[in-house]
Amino acid sequence: MADVPSDAPEHCPGTSSVEAGKTSACQGCPNQRICASGAARTPDPAIEEIKQKMASVKHKILVLSGKGGVGKSTFSAQLVYGLASDTSTEVALLDVDICGPSIPKMMGLEGEQVVDYSLCSLFQYVEDNLAVMSIGFLLSSPDDAVIWRGPKKNGMIKQFLRDVDWGELDYLIVDTPPGTSDEHLSVVQYLSGAGVDGAIIITTPQELSLQDVRKEIGFCRKVKLPIIGVVENMSGFVCPKCKNTSQIFPPTTGGAEKMCSDMQLPLLGQVPLDPRIGKSCDEGRSFLSLEAESPAAAAFSSIIQSEFMCNQTVL
Amino acid sequence: MERSDEKGNLAQVRHVVLVLSGKGGVGKSTLTTELALALRHAGKKVGILDVDLCGPSIPRMLCVGRQDVHQCDAGWVPVYTDAQKSLALMSIGFLLENPDDAVVWRGPKKTALIGQFVSDVAWGELDFLLVDTPPGTSDEHLAVVENLRKHKVDGAILVTTPQAVSTGDVRREITFCKKTGLRILGIVENMSGFVCPHCSECSNIFSKGGGEELAKLSGSPFLGCIPLDPQLSTSVEEGKDFIQAFPESATFSAISHIAQAVLANIAAA
Numbered sequence: 120m121a122d123v124p125s126d127a128p129e130h131c132p133g134t135s136s137v138e139a140g141k142t143s144a145c146q147g148c149p150n151q152r153i154c155a156s157g158a159a160r161t162p163d164p165a166i167e168e169i170k171q172k173m174a175s176v177k178h179k180i181l182v183l184s185g186k187g188g189v190g191k192s193t194f195s196a197q198l199v200y201g202l203a204s205d206t207s208t209e210v211a212l213l214d215v216d217i218c219g220p221s222i223p224k225m226m227g228l229e230g231e232q233v234v235d236y237s238l239c240s241l242f243q244y245v246e247d248n249l250a251v252m253s254i255g256f257l258l259s260s261p262d263d264a265v266i267w268r269g270p271k272k273n274g275m276i277k278q279f280l281r282d283v284d285w286g287e288l289d290y291l292i293v294d295t296p297p298g299t300s301d302e303h304l305s306v307v308q309y310l311s312g313a314g315v316d317g318a319i320i321i322t323t324p325q326e327l328s329l330q331d332v333r334k335e336i337g338f339c340r341k342v343k344l345p346i347i348g349v350v351e352n353m354s355g356f357v358c359p360k361c362k363n364t365s366q367i368f369p370p371t372t373g374g375a376e377k378m379c380s381d382m383q384l385p386l387l388g389q390v391p392l393d394p395r396i397g398k399s400c401d402e403g404r405s406f407l408s409l410e411a412e413s414p415a416a417a418a419f420s421s422i423i424q425s426e427f428m429c430n431q432t433v434l
Numbered sequence: 435m436e437r438s439d440e441k442g443n444l445a446q447v448r449h450v451v452l453v454l455s456g457k458g459g460v461g462k463s464t465l466t467t468e469l470a471l472a473l474r475h476a477g478k479k480v481g482i483l484d485v486d487l488c489g490p491s492i493p494r495m496l497c498v499g500r501q502d503v504h505q506c507d508a509g510w511v512p513v514y515t516d517a518q519k520s521l522a523l524m525s526i527g528f529l530l531e532n533p534d535d536a537v538v539w540r541g542p543k544k545t546a547l548i549g550q551f552v553s554d555v556a557w558g559e560l561d562f563l564l565v566d567t568p569p570g571t572s573d574e575h576l577a578v579v580e581n582l583r584k585h586k587v588d589g590a591i592l593v594t595t596p597q598a599v600s601t602g603d604v605r606r607e608i609t610f611c612k613k614t615g616l617r618i619l620g621i622v623e624n625m626s627g628f629v630c631p632h633c634s635e636c637s638n639i640f641s642k643g644g645g646e647e648l649a650k651l652s653g654s655p656f657l658g659c660i661p662l663d664p665q666l667s668t669s670v671e672e673g674k675d676f677i678q679a680f681p682e683s684a685t686f687s688a689i690s691h692i693a694q695a696v697l698a699n700i701a702a703a
Contacts, residue, residue: 131542186459187458187459187569188595189455219570221602240442263529267571299536299537300464300541300544330534331489337535365631365664369667393639401598
């Protein structure tokens with residue numbers, strides 16, 4: 120049965136939900152008895168199909184954060200630029216932030232011509248060995264909004280994963296929106312057959328960020344998604360004039376370092392604030408390449424080198 | 435006796451304002467909190483409805499920790515920050531057993547709770563109800579707009595940082611507002627420059643001017659800029675009243691200006 124059947128009421132929880140048939144929205148639905156009995160909750164065949172399609176993808180990594188605006192997409196972009204700097208490494212970046220797709224702009228692909236509206240058009244190449252996929256490529260105007268409820272977003276994500284020829288890839292990096300909702304559940308569910316190596320969690324030093332990130336860590340543990348580690352972004356700002364450091368987002372409760380210690384997670388690195396990062400992202404250029412000598416680029420590179428490029432990688 | 439909830443729990447709420455952004459982390463919750471405090475200092479009775487179910491920030495920002503939510507005849511009693519009941523809140527943060535518990539819900543469940551939050555909280559008499567939202571244009575936003583249809587919504591304030599990556603998302607939020615018939619009260623550019631406390635050099639960490647350009651491009655009012663200010667960050671972290679603590683600061687001046695502009699736009703409608 121489709122996850123949300125065509126004869127389902129407006130707030131159908133989905134036939135594969137543990138609440139199928141049991142919510143107030145289910146009252147009066149023709150499928151209620153079947154759902155409540157659990158018979159509809161069979162594994163989605165797409166999971167096996169995606170497993171087959173992903174057989175040639177060596178590593179799949181999610182970039183997550185409970186909090187918005189901490190630099191998930193920025194990190195994802197620098198990560199794939201860094202990985203793809205070795206031209207023998209095949210890399211793809213999948214952007215599942217359906218409502219706020221930032222990746223096309225950050226990768227210098229905004230305004231790319233969409234040849235047709237097939238899924239193949241959603242693949243755009245930055246380099247021969249670096250491909251990007253985002254719903255952003257389907258939007259013909261920068262003002263186009265994707266005003267979709269959960270089930271429709273889930274359907275798009277399923278199509279991204281199942282209906283695309285991913286080919287031989289060393290790394291598939293998945294950039295996500297903030298939160299612990301449809302997009303996250305769908306990515307984890309649909310990749311459950313193919314297997315995800317793990318998640319990198321991004322935070323800033325403040326407690327307001329960490330309190331959301333702890334929830335994301337809880338989500339990962341609940342769905343049994345391994346956590347590769349945590350990156351603390353916007354970690355201090357060095358004034359270009361007087362060279363003093365200011366904590367613009369103060370770590371009032373010990374920052375990521377204390378959180379990682381408390382939750383027994385690796386702190387992969389701390390990246391300082393640098394106006395050139397935002398500028399590079401706005402211009403769609405690789406900050407890692409443009410400002411290789413900067414402390415922030417060194418921090419990004421160190422994380423990428425230590426986690427992905429050494430033989431003793433956790434992957 | 436006529437039941438006050440015959441017209442709904444919003445019957446005595448004079449103004450409803452949504453705080454939106456297509457982009458995460460631009461300061462929606464911070465702005466909602468500071469606007470609420472500014473309005474309260476101006477003698478208004480204010481409520482905040484926090485519909486960010488996955489990342490509810492408002493309880494911490496207003497130093498309202500673990501609170502039980504009680505029921506009355508009209509529905510849920512909001513949590514008040516003070517004995518005078520000048521600032522009322524409702525957030526999923528109050529309904530969680532453990533504040534670190536993740537709310538891992540799909541759209542339909544979020545939609546259902548937001549419907550309850552809009553209809554079943556006994557706000558009583560309020561001058562302003564501010565609705566803080568998560569980033570995006572999805573279930574939560576549609577739920578809020580649809581459930582508020584019976585009640586007059588004054589409009590939405592859109593928050594952005596100056597960078598193109600942020601304004602790019604906020605342009606989509608503007609489209610959402612137009613499609614759903616939500617009036618745009620104006621655009622705020624947050625994190626607009628950082629003045630080094632040591633040497634007073636101004637650094638545009640997240641670029642500059644994007645919010646004002648977006649306002650011009652979309653024909654929306656530009657409400658003002660708020661600078662990056664570690665004292666503001668610390669205040670919201672610790673749930674302290676920034677308005678009371680730093681009334682001489684440039685940031686306070688910026689927030690006041692924005693509050694005045696919002697009041698003027700609402701009055702002009």
